[in-house]
Amino acid sequence: MNTPPPITVVNVGYRSTNYWVVSAGTSRLLVDIGWPGTLGTLKAHLARVGIPLCEIRYALATHYHIDHAGLAEELKREGVQLLVLEVQLEAIPIMKTWTKPGDHYLDITEHGNIIISFEQSRLLLGQMGIAGEILHTPGHTDHCVSLVLDNGFAFTGDLPAEAYAFDNPVALASWQRLRAKGATSIYPAHGPVWPIGEAPSTPSS
Numbered sequence: 001m002n003t004p005p006p007i008t009v010v011n012v013g014y015r016s017t018n019y020w021v022v023s024a025g026t027s028r029l030l031v032d033i034g035w036p037g038t039l040g041t042l043k044a045h046l047a048r049v050g051i052p053l054c055e056i057r058y059a060l061a062t063h064y065h066i067d068h069a070g071l072a073e074e075l076k077r078e079g080v081q082l083l084v085l086e087v088q089l090e091a092i093p094i095m096k097t098w099t100k101p102g103d104h105y106l107d108i109t110e111h112g113n114i115i116i117s118f119e120q121s122r123l124l125l126g127q128m129g130i131a132g133e134i135l136h137t138p139g140h141t142d143h144c145v146s147l148v149l150d151n152g153f154a155f156t157g158d159l160p161a162e163a164y165a166f167d168n169p170v171a172l173a174s175w176q177r178l179r180a181k182g183a184t185s186i187y188p189a190h191g192p193v194w195p196i197g198e199a200p201s202t203p204s205s
């Protein structure tokens with residue numbers, strides 16, 4: 001049996017937001033999706049790191065706020081499949097209430113979305129060559145999710161950093177869940193990567 005290619009992580013973010021491309025070889029997942037109306041910018045950032053958009057099989061929004069999922073429908077039109085957790089469904093139509101006409105936001109349709117439960121996430125990721133799972137990690141919003149890889153990398157979106165979440169028991173419970181799954185390196189949606197257990201330089205969003 002062939003050993004799967006090692007996991008690589010590249011940040012293609014802009015405007016103070018990280019968009020992580022998680023890859024097993026050329027099998028790629030985008031974690032957090034881009035501001036509305038910024039497809040050209042995302043494409044430019046992908047081109048700069050040599051990642052063809054057509055290699056991105058799925059896009060996952062940690063939550064449906066415009067800096068994290070605003071570009072979802074445009075990416076779907078480019079052939080990227082939108083991975084939606086069941087807990088996120090109700091939040092999708094609400095996101096557009098945070099957009100202004102000048103944002104050029106394209107409404108996310110149900111068409112083509114891949115809707116899964118947390119229990120199904122490991123199988124789907126495994127089919128991509130990515131060992132890990134998606135967890136429910138509320139604390140910033142109720143519908144926030146995190147991707148945790150078996151190598152310890154955790155993509156936590158806007159989950160308030162543990163060191164600053166003393167008044168947020170929901171977030172602290174999410175951190176416990178992440179620790180139980182072996183999270184060691186935290187890849188947030190804003191700011192630099194940090195080792196779990198240490199305080200990042202900023203409390204994040």
Ligand SMILES: [Zn+2]
Pocket residue numbers: 065067068158189190205
């Ligand atoms: Zn954010």
